[in-house]
Amino acid sequence: MTPDLAFLVEVLVGGLLSGVMYALVAIGFVLIYKTSGVLNFAQGAMLLFAALTFVSLTERGIPFVGALVATLAVMALLGLAVERAVLRPLVNQPPITLFMATLGVAYVIEGSAQLAWGTQVHGLDLGIDDTPLDIAGVFVSRFDLFAAAVAGLMVTVLTLFFRYTRTGLAFRAVADDPLAALNTGLRLPRVWAAVWIASGIVALVAGLLWGARLGVQFSLSLVVLKALPVLVLGGFDSILGAIVAGLIVGAVEKLSEVYLGPVIGSGIEGWIAYVAALGFLLLKPSGLFGVRGVERV
Template sequence: MAFFLEVLLGGLLAGVMYALVALGFVLIYRASGVFNFAQGAMLLFAALTYVSLVERGLPGWLALLSTLGVMVLLAVAVERTVLRPLVNRSPLVLFMATLGLAYFLEGAAQALWGAQVHGLDLGIEDTPLEVGDLLLSTFDLFAAAVAAVLVIGLSLLFERTRLGISLRAVADDPLAAQAVGIRLPRIWVLVWAVAGCVGLVAGLLWGARLGVQFSLSLIVLKALPVLIIGGFSSITGAIVGGLLIGASEKLAEVYLGPLIGGGLENWFPYAFALVFLLIRPVGLFGEPTVERV
């Protein structure tokens, strides 16, 4: 029983890391109704900027503030050059625009900071922590605490503030939102800046675990099953989906892997998400689209 709980808790903590990546997708989707394929590139760009500034002698806190400033400037540039010219276009057009933006950001990151792998030390050792009979990762516990703070803050932003209501209004109907006085460019800049900051946090945590390298942008693929299960428009769903994916993949690898062969951890989340997609396409916390004709 202790071994089962250890595997389960380890999977739940790993799922928190997936949920951190999924949060960036949810923010953009809720504000614009488009799937932001560039979120992985933003994660990479933020992490690479931070670690490169630290390696050039900046203190960690100053590098963090500088990177946050860079992500805000990036949000302004995206709104001016990509989103504003495509206002009122179909979600497919906006999705293709984010796809092109992803390749542009990866190329820009390589041109600015180089293509070598960078080690990243956040000062948090990934050592086992004994909790009763269980061994838990100190780093994963720290990541879970960071995710909890982000979820609480973002939930309050969306549900309890006037800005959050504006974000939801823009996602539902951009034309109607503009008609009642909501400034669409300002909303988009803000939500992309927040998504960039979330990407920075996720990039630092994943970079500390895997190293800051260009394959880091592929972490977004782990967020897809999370979004399908939790729902593309729900912050709570991103966390619940991440926990379900993390726990299920670890349990499947440990208990089913010896029976049908290893490697389940790589493909089981997608099979799980596919089955879930057939049962409930909008996800656990997703909101079905209602169209009146």
């Protein structure tokens, strides 16, 4: 492999691995949107809250596994509380009302976190060495490989859960046709509660990975902005779309930064995905795997 080709592969692999982490954040949005049509802007705050909870427990001497289990329980309860206290009373309200409600929830969660833990930056060490790994002449970050493996495992678990468990089948039924699911006897509030709990668990995994990479700080909640182009490209209601679009966005960002950055200017990695998403909206508003809405009059 020539040096130029090796460098190209290295950049591409790095982008794809970053894209997996983008997809993990986007999946939290997809879970809520598929069942209730709510764009959960509080997902970033939940991600931050999970990372802060875990770090605070480990800093108090609680072992890694104990802190992980405790944080898992906290995030499940947080997801359930948001669904019960905020979203359930607003059922059948206009989408903009639900969106504003999740925006308010985001500020409440962030404010509560600030009161509890302050605003200082916390380090988060998952015990993964970030030194490059030489694979056939291509250097790949060990942490990126670990993060991609964890994200892939999370996607696999969610896929198996929604395909083979009773709750998962109920979720799919509600996502396909809420009225038909209600007529068959499914209890929609129970399904919505389960999905919000799952969203909290996804936020925990994403929060730990992004917290280990960027540090646990309040700007961590802005990671959700990275998920928006992924949702536009993949479709707001497709887990597969979130995965594929995450890979595309990650690759586009890295390749643009390396090959177009010297020509256009530095910082292109921060906005090129939004340009791609805007252009894609003009061609296919429902996304690569999204379902186009049909209205009958």
